[in-house]
Structure formats: C-alpha cells, structure tokens
Amino acid sequence: MVRAKLLIPLVLFSVFFLHSNAGDEEAFDVRQHLSSVSRYKDVAGNSFVASEIPDGCTPIHLNLVARHGTRSPTKKRMKELDNLAARLASIVKEAEEQKLPLQNLPGWLKEWESPWKGKQNGGQLTVQGEEELYELGIRTRERFPNLFDEDYHPNVYPIKSSQIPRASASAVAFGMGLFSGKGNLGPGKHQAFAVTSESRASDIVLRFHDCCNNYKDYRKSQEPSVNKLKEPVIDEITSALTERYKLNFTRQDTSSLWFLCKQEASLLNVTDQACALFNPSEVALLEWTDDLEAFILKGYGKALNYRMGVPLLKDVVQSMDQAIEAHEEKHAPGTYEKARMRFAHAETVVPFSCLLGLFLEGSEFQQIKREQPLEHPPKPPQKRNWKCSNVAPFGGNNMLVLYSCPAKSSSKYFVQVLHNEHPVPVPGCDGSDLCPLDVFKEKVVAPHLKHDYNAVCNIKAGQQEQKPATMR
Numbered sequence: 001m002v003r004a005k006l007l008i009p010l011v012l013f014s015v016f017f018l019h020s021n022a023g024d025e026e027a028f029d030v031r032q033h034l035s036s037v038s039r040y041k042d043v044a045g046n047s048f049v050a051s052e053i054p055d056g057c058t059p060i061h062l063n064l065v066a067r068h069g070t071r072s073p074t075k076k077r078m079k080e081l082d083n084l085a086a087r088l089a090s091i092v093k094e095a096e097e098q099k100l101p102l103q104n105l106p107g108w109l110k111e112w113e114s115p116w117k118g119k120q121n122g123g124q125l126t127v128q129g130e131e132e133l134y135e136l137g138i139r140t141r142e143r144f145p146n147l148f149d150e151d152y153h154p155n156v157y158p159i160k161s162s163q164i165p166r167a168s169a170s171a172v173a174f175g176m177g178l179f180s181g182k183g184n185l186g187p188g189k190h191q192a193f194a195v196t197s198e199s200r201a202s203d204i205v206l207r208f209h210d211c212c213n214n215y216k217d218y219r220k221s222q223e224p225s226v227n228k229l230k231e232p233v234i235d236e237i238t239s240a241l242t243e244r245y246k247l248n249f250t251r252q253d254t255s256s257l258w259f260l261c262k263q264e265a266s267l268l269n270v271t272d273q274a275c276a277l278f279n280p281s282e283v284a285l286l287e288w289t290d291d292l293e294a295f296i297l298k299g300y301g302k303a304l305n306y307r308m309g310v311p312l313l314k315d316v317v318q319s320m321d322q323a324i325e326a327h328e329e330k331h332a333p334g335t336y337e338k339a340r341m342r343f344a345h346a347e348t349v350v351p352f353s354c355l356l357g358l359f360l361e362g363s364e365f366q367q368i369k370r371e372q373p374l375e376h377p378p379k380p381p382q383k384r385n386w387k388c389s390n391v392a393p394f395g396g397n398n399m400l401v402l403y404s405c406p407a408k409s410s411s412k413y414f415v416q417v418l419h420n421e422h423p424v425p426v427p428g429c430d431g432s433d434l435c436p437l438d439v440f441k442e443k444v445v446a447p448h449l450k451h452d453y454n455a456v457c458n459i460k461a462g463q464q465e466q467k468p469a470t471m472r
C-alpha cells in the first residue's frame with residue numbers, strides 16, 4: 001500500500017509528461033537534462049547568437065567568467081561507482097536466487113563494471129573539455145576581431161584561473177584557440193601566453209566560496225535539509241525502478257544510477273544504459289532535484305551564496321572603468337587592457353550569474369532588491385528558468401562586453417551581457433541585454449557593493465554592521 005501511494009504522483013506526472021510531449025517523445029535527449037554535468041554543445045550550441053548592436057557602437061573591452069570544460073569524475077565519485085558495481089551484482093544475484101521475473105532487466109546491468117575502475121586520478125579536464133574551451137576561444141576572437149587584433153601581451157589580454165588544474169587547463173585550451181595562428185611556435189604558429197592564479201587560501205575573486213567561513217557553515221548546515229527535500233522524488237523513482245526491473249533498489253542505488261547516467265551521457269556519449277533505466281518524466285524530476293540543490297546551496301536560495309561573489313563583480317566593473325579611461329585618454333595601442341578572461345568553477349559562474357540577476361522568474365528581481373527570500377524552482381511538469389544545464393554547464397560562461405556608442409544621446413557607454421554566447425535580458429536594465437553603463441552600475445551593481453566581503457563571510461550576524469564598498 002505504501003509503495004502504491006508513492007507511485008501515484010509519479011504515475012500522474014508520467015501520464016501528463018507523455019501526453020503533453022507525445023509529439024516530441026522521439027526528440028527527447030537526456031543529454032540536455034544533466035543539470036551541471038551537461039556538455040556545452042548539448043545545451044548551448046557551438047556558436048554566438050547574433051544581436052542587434054546600434055550603428056556606431058564598437059566594443060572596447062570584454063570580461064569573461066567561464067567554468068572549466070567537461071571533466072572526469074573525482075576520485076570520491078569513482079569510488080561511489082565501484083560501490084555501485086558491487087551493489088548491482090549483489091541485488092541481481094539476490095533476485096536470481098529468489099527466481100524473480102527478470103525479463104525486463106537490461107543485459108548490461110548484470111555484469112556491469114565502472115568504466116573508471118582502477119583509475120588513480122580523477123577530476124581532470126577531458127579531451128572533450130579541452131575542445132570546448134579551445135573552440136570557444138576561436139569563436140570569441142571571430143566574434144570580436146577588433147578586440148583581439150593586437151600582439152599578445154599579458155597586460156593587454158590577462159588570463160586568470162583558479163589554482164585547480166582543470167580550471168587552469170581550461171584557460172590554456174581557451175588561449176590556444178584565442179591566439180591560434182598569431183604566434184611563432186611550430187607549424188601551427190602557436191602563441192605562448194601566461195595564465196596567473198591566486199592561492200586557493202586567498203583567492204576571493206574566483207574561489208570566494210573556499211575563503212568564506214560563513215558560507216561553509218551555511219552549506220554544511222543546509223545539506224541535510226536539501227537531501228530531505230529530494231528524498232520524496234528519489235523514493236518515488238526508486239519504487240518505480242523496483243517495480244519495473246524486480247530488483248531491490250534503495251534510495252542510494254537510484255542516486256548512484258542517476259550519477260552514472262550523467263557521467264555516461266556526458267563523458268562517454270552513452271545514453272542506452274543507465275540513462276535508459278529512467279523514463280523522460282523521471283529524468284525531468286531527477287534533473288530538478290539537482291537544480292534544486294544548486295539553487296539552495298549555490299544560487300538564489302540564500303543571499304550569502306552570491307554576495308560572497310562581490311569581489312569578482314568589483315573586479316569586472318573596475319576593468320570597465322579602466323578601459324573607459326584608456327579610451328577617453330586615447331592611450332596608445334598595446335598599453336591598455338582590452339579583455340580580462342577568468343576560468344573557474346560552477347561555484348563561481350552560478351553566483352556571478354545571480355549577481356547579474358539572470359534566470360529569475362517574474363517579479364523575483366524586485367524581491368531580491370527588497371532582500372526577500374525566493375520560492376524554490378517549480379517542480380516538473382511546471383516550467384522554470386532555473387536549469388543548471390543552462391546556468392552552468394561544463395564550459396558555461398558569462399561575457400560582459402563594453403561598447404563605446406558616441407552617437408547615442410542617452411549614454412556614451414553600454415554593457416552587453418552574453419550567457420553561453422547568447423544575449424540575455426538583464427532585469428535591472430528593463431529586460432534588455434544592452435544596458436547603459438550608468439544604469440547597469442546603479443541598478444545591477446550598486447545594490448551588491450554595499451555588502452563587504454569580510455563582513456558577509458567572516459563576521460557572524462549581529463557582530464558588526466556591514467561597511468558599504470565604494471564604486472567609481
């Protein structure tokens with residue numbers, strides 16, 4: 001009876017999903033529903049999306065904040081997959097001994113071993129991840145040729161990464177694409193370039209979450225409650241899997257199988273094994289549980305999550321101010337910065353996207369301005385803007401392009417926001433992707449800069465009032 005009750009919501013959703021998507025059933029691609037494990041090309045495409053820039057406007061500076069490319073599972077998660085292999089062997093044997101009907105059981109599952117079994121290292125950038133960033137570098141130069149028309153110098157084109165190898169490797173891959181054919185090394189005329197990093201212990205620009213004690217306390221305290229929110233969905237799907245395949249699956253089995261599905265689909269392009277255990281409605285719900293976790297622990301679920309990213313926002317705005325100063329004072333070419341490129345993690349890109357006010361629903365931007373809490377992302381089959389496959393896939397990125405528009409009477413300088421190479425509306429700019437710089441500073445940036453990083457991260461609530469930061 002309990003199992004029947006658990007299955008009712010899932011069955012109803014499945015009926016709704018299949019009915020509303022009957023025409024698209026064959027088009028369903030699990031690779032577009034892998035939350036933050038999604039490959040860039042599967043969710044963002046491999047091209048810039050054209051946008052309308054007023055005549056007479058020219059780009060004078062570019063800021064890039066990017067996540068590392070596709071990576072292999074970490075050692076901890078590889079161990080989880082080894083445990084899953086042992087667990088699957090055990091429950092299959094148990095079912096066979098009980099002579100349960102196993103005609104629906106996929107053949108691969110009976111003798112499955114992890115593709116990463118015996119691997120000693122994990123978490124590194126894959127060949128696919130290298131290609132994602134290399135190709136992004138090429139497209140960036142092609143999209144903004146007048147920004148990348150000068151000889152390389154680290155003061156003109158600074159490239160920064162966190163101290164984590166997959167992020168610095170992503171920076172290298174991007175730079176190889178960006179400067180391809182512009183150097184003197186080898187037949188490909190490669191350009192040597194610098195990638196600089198701060199120590200993990202003090203990097204409050206790209207790994208602010210590592211240095212933020214209040215955030216680490218918050219995350220640790222919230223993880224159990226996040227798991228509780230996910231449990232009803234996991235339990236429903238576990239019951240459905242048990243009924244479907246006649247194996248004694250547990251909640252942990254379902255979670256591990258979903259993780260395996262994401263790894264197989266993203267890294268190996270395999271969608272007919274672990275992913276095929278779930279139907280589309282179950283995939284949608286599992287994706288939602290991942291997105292919900294990211295919302296609460298990295299995104300809009302707590303203002304602390306993105307306020308700790310204020311040093312990065314300040315760095316972006318200061319680079320724009322410096323570019324304007326160089327432009328107005330007509331500094332000689334090669335003596336001023338034209339692009340500042342940064343490579344880090346989902347824990348960087350997600351809070352930064354929140355600071356810009358992206359992926360909000362309806363009036364939520366006004367709620368954030370009033371410092372009111374937001375509702376959790378709506379559960380499928382309801383639609384939602386907050387999908388981590390879009391917010392922070394592997395290689396996900398935000399570009400802020402500064403334009404000089406001398407013919408515009410309202411403002412001489414504008415900022416365009418691109419997310420994953422797509423122009424995106426910025427709520428603080430009346431829903432436009434091209435925003436007057438003074439409006440961008442007033443409506444988007446200034447409300448965040450009143451929060452000081454040290455006060456937000458390292459002073460307990462009530463101990464000291466936050467001191468406002470200054471902005472030019």
